[in-house]
Amino acid sequence: MPLFWRVCLINGAVFLLGTLALALSPATVSAQPLLSELVVLLLGLTVIVLLNGALLRTVLRPLDRLTAVTGQIDLRHPGLRLDEDGSGPARPLVRGFNAMLERLELERSTSTARALRAQEAERQRIAQELHDEVGQSLTAVLLGLRHAMDSAPEPVRAELDELRGTTRASLEEVRRIAQRLRPGDLTDLGLISALAGLARATSARNGPRVRRRLPTSVPDLPSATELVIYRVAQEALTNVVRHARAESVDLGLTLSDGRLVLRVVDDGVGIPRGAMGAGIQGMLERARMVGGVLDVRAREDRRGGSGTEVRLSLPLPRRAEP
Incomplete structure (x- = not known):
């Protein structure tokens, strides 16, 4: 009625x-x-x-x-x-x-998942074009500069050598950008190797020291789940480098009670209460796509230090449970 x-x-x-x-x-x-x-x-x-x-x-x-x-x-x-x-x-x-x-x-969940898949596809396309077009063009420039140096007079050779160094640095930067857009290690070497490479790359870019606590192997996971784990770790480490002013970071992946848990913990300045930037929101959406739970919180240790903890908990597929 x-x-x-x-x-x-x-x-x-x-x-x-x-x-x-x-x-x-x-x-x-x-x-x-x-x-x-x-x-x-x-x-x-x-x-x-x-x-x-x-x-x-x-x-x-x-x-x-x-x-x-x-x-x-x-x-x-x-x-x-x-x-x-x-x-x-x-x-x-x-x-x-x-x-x-x-x-x-x-x-909203369906549209967000569709948008994230489209974003990944666009990243793949851009990375492929950077590798095939820009990368090959810079490689050709390097070869041309090398041949030019062989026949150039001494004063010009020094300038060509400096230009060659700049071109080589640009080529390396293009490769790093392509790697961040399309994690080739994830497809070729697996999740653990990809996370280890991500940790090394973070430390190599004048970032904080990344301590890895990774298992030797994990159960077979769907490719979408592996990509979510990698992207969340990547975004968390990027936030540490940009905002945390941390000296060290712990990157860990563990199996516990039928769940796979990723933790990224730094000793930086911490995160303001209620902070919800685009990066954190993106991690939340990715976690929900695969049935995971993301928790981002400020932390304090026993010595009074501060920092931020990013914790991603994912259910293991039944066929992947040990």
């Missing part, structure tokens, strides 16, 4: 009860009401108002909860629902609201 008719029936029932009470009771009202009669009328009116308010509160209370929950909805943190128990006549409305939230979260 629509809510409007529910309210009308409640009010009608209350008025009917009041009319029956007045008609069947011995109470009367004089042409000029006495004080005792006014007291009885006031008490009756009070009872009617209180009864009507109690009945309407039962019907409309879920609407107050619905209004409060609406202001708390954040599709980046799914799972918020209204409790259908105790909703009374408004239960269909609460059930419909929860179903709407589920559809919105599903659509």
